[in-house]
Amino acid sequence: MTVTTLPTVTYLALGGTIASVATTDPAHRSGAVPRLDAHDLLTGVPAIAETAHVDAHQLDLVPSPSLGFDDVQGALGAARRAVEAGASGVVVSQGTDTIEETAYLLDLGWDRPEPLVVTGAMRHASAPGADGPANLLAAVRVAVDPGARGRGVLVVLDDEVHAAATVRKTHTSSTGAFTSPGTGPLGWVTEGLPVFHAPAHRVPALTDHVAPLPPVALHRVSLDDDGRVLDALGDLGYRGAVVEGFGGGHVAERTLDAVHRLARRMPVVMASRTGAGSTLAATYGFPGGEIDLLDAGLVPAGRLDGLKSRLLLAVLLAVDAPPDRVHAEFLARGRSSSPQRRP
Template identity: 35%
Template sequence: MKKILILHTGGTISMQENKETGGVTTTRTNPLHEWNQLAFNELDIVSEDVLHLPSPHITPAHMLRLYHHLNLRLEETNADGVVITHGTDTLEETSYAVELLYKSNVPVVFTGAMRSSDELSSDGPRNFITAVRTAASEDARAMGVLVVMNEQIHLAKNVTKSHSSSIEAFQSPDSGPIGSATQREISFYYKPCQREQDFTVSAMDKKVLLIKTYAGMEEGLFQHIISQALDGIVIEALGQGNVPPSLLPSIHSLLKNHIPVVLVTRCFSGSVHDVYSYEGGGKNLKEAGLVFTNGVNGPKARLKLIAALESHFSIEDIRKSFEHH
């Protein structure tokens, strides 16, 4: 009999509606523990609470704590697979942070819910069941950290929350899902060609800022923001990797002070490229020394840069890491 370790961290999947206020929030006890034997007669379920937080409260320090707890309990339980329940707002970030650090081939599957556990049409039970079945699948081994939502299997490094309320809220914009997870069958369409580079961190404390560009961006405001003590910055650029020219003096100042500047696109899909040579264009930015990413979005690029800095990567190591996402 396969053993599946289930780690709960909170989120809508474990929340219920307050009948007096109408608000959805955490409760004293986690209702998910009642689901442990839900159609899992053939599995040995080990379930425990690690955190009990709404996902907007999750920090990189929580992510690292979860990763260490995962490793410890994997060793202690010798589990065949792991399911982590998590709020959907930052699920893509926590799952990616674990992917950056995780070295085992044992399947790790994140899941959550868009509707609370006591709502009439809650998607939580089905997501939970399919996530557990995915974690128990031999085909899920060595696939990297996975996310299962709405009967789709995604790679943590590719998935993003694309809708604020629909149960069909998660997509992998450039690659699509890696597989499907129904109540009866787990199937994968392809295997990832490579895992993320291994990072070794003892903390996730580096201060990395994420900034989204927009038309007419003010030079003074950007200068004020980056005047704070920073270890790195990620800029969500326009289109294929272009920024308003008002940002250039501050960007050059950051580079002069050896603060890595990572460029991603603010678009839903696609990557940045060194195409345009006008002032603020991607070609000039790359020549100036900005780090170009290959498909990872802004929030994930921030976490990856934090992990790289905590791992004492040189700027060239950082550049290579982002180019080979």
């Protein structure tokens, strides 16, 4: 009889919807709150024991809006220690509200080939059709799959595998809330097996410390915006800013002076508020168009959205990256297919 040795996976739990159950506790308002720890969640998915030996650790038990950079650093350090001790991969579960940010921040610090997989749930554990157990099982299966190695941090929900750099939460409650606009998922979990449709590729990690980070502002432009927020940012202690512009990266002419003043005080990244596609480089020549903004020294975000651009700029500022490296990192990580202008 052949004895099969199962791989080891480290499971790090932070709370969130996947760990939440409905409560009528008088000390709380009615509704779901995080209550289940890592061992509770594993016990609820016996099929995981057929996939891997899982070493579970409870790092926190909170809704994901309450997570911060220190929590991400704690998970990053625990994940690194786990693979150094021999784990084939690591799974992190948390609330879905901030997965697109925490996963990307983890990716900026994850320098190992072993898979680091982030998952969660859209329906709490006591809801009909709770998706947490299936997501956790799929995440473990991805974490031990050889095809997941060398891909950086992955996000697995609804049997889809997404890259941390592209994934977004695009619906408030659907179990299919997570998508990668413009690129699609890297792969799927089909009949229990991860299947990837592209070779493994990633941009190298930037740092092993993602906390503390300097403050970076994120401003989304809007119709008839007068720019007063931009003028205020320089006096609020921010070290950098991301402007989510109209379309391919544009602002109103009335705010152009404020953008220029801000760019003289700190690094400013130009992203798009659209949620898909790349910032433009050489199409529009009107005042406030992308040509004007790039000539003023703004850094094009490429395909990175404002949330991810904020994290990347903060990490680059934390490592004292000079302006030319900031441009180069956004060019590489934004993966833009259009030519980029330099200031």
